[in-house]
Amino acid sequence: MPAATPAISPQPASNSMPRTPPLRRRLLCMLYEGVLLFGVLMAASAVYILARPLLQQVGLDRPYVDQAWMFLVLAFYFSWFWQRNGQTLAMQTWRIRLETAAGTPPRWPQSLFRFALAWLWLPPAATVGHALGLTKGPFIGVLAIGLLIWISLAWLDPRRQFLHDRLAGTRLVDLRPASKP
Structure with missing residues (x-):
């Protein structure tokens, strides 16, 4: 046997x-x-x-x-x-x-909350653009800078999550298989 x-x-x-x-x-x-x-x-x-x-x-x-x-x-x-x-x-x-x-x-409430939080970069950037009296291209440039600043805040988070994820209690996860050492 x-x-x-x-x-x-x-x-x-x-x-x-x-x-x-x-x-x-x-x-x-x-x-x-x-x-x-x-x-x-x-x-x-x-x-x-x-x-x-x-x-x-x-x-x-x-x-x-x-x-x-x-x-x-x-x-x-x-x-x-x-x-x-x-x-x-x-x-x-x-x-x-x-x-x-x-x-x-x-769930729906948290998803909607995260969506709304993801737009928090826009009001400050638009306010700066309007305060400077910018229109068209330069105004869009200020918006782009505001978005880049918002995205770069991920480097301040120990898990490299976006600020809106941290505030909403969510996280982005990489689904690729882990690479072998």
């Missing part, structure tokens, strides 16, 4: 925190997300244009209503994907996942 092979015990669970994706990968994911959002926002624009005559009839075709609509569409897009499985389409491609401290996808 052949000797029984010992049962292979499972690897002990690692108590270490999940790996944070490098900032470069997160920025590339954001760039890819922007490409995908072009189609989402085009569809949202088409809906707005179709609804515009009705909005005019009821007196809701005011300045910034279209921008508020786009903001709501973006909030729904991101929150729906995040609460569903923690990943937007771009995050699936780049193997990045958003999760809570418990390791689960955030």
Whole structure:
């Protein structure tokens, strides 16, 4: 009778925190997300244009209503994907996942809260641009600088998480297999 092979015990669970994706990968994911959002926002624009005559009839075709609509569409897009499985389409491609401290996808309130917090860089940057009297290109330059400052705050966090993740109680996790030493 052949000797029984010992049962292979499972690897002990690692108590270490999940790996944070490098900032470069997160920025590339954001760039890819922007490409995908072009189609989402085009569809949202088409809906707005179709609804515009009705909005005019009821007196809701005011300045910034279209921008508020786009903001709501973006909030729904991101929150729906995040609460569903923690990943937007771009995050699936780049193997990045958003999760809570418990390791689960955030629910609707936390997803919406994170989305709102991710825009905190905009009011200060816009205020500076307006205070300097900038328009068009220079104003967009000030917005870009504000965004870069916001992103660079991740270097101050020991886990290299964005400030809005820290405030929302979420984290971005790298889903790629760990490289061997």
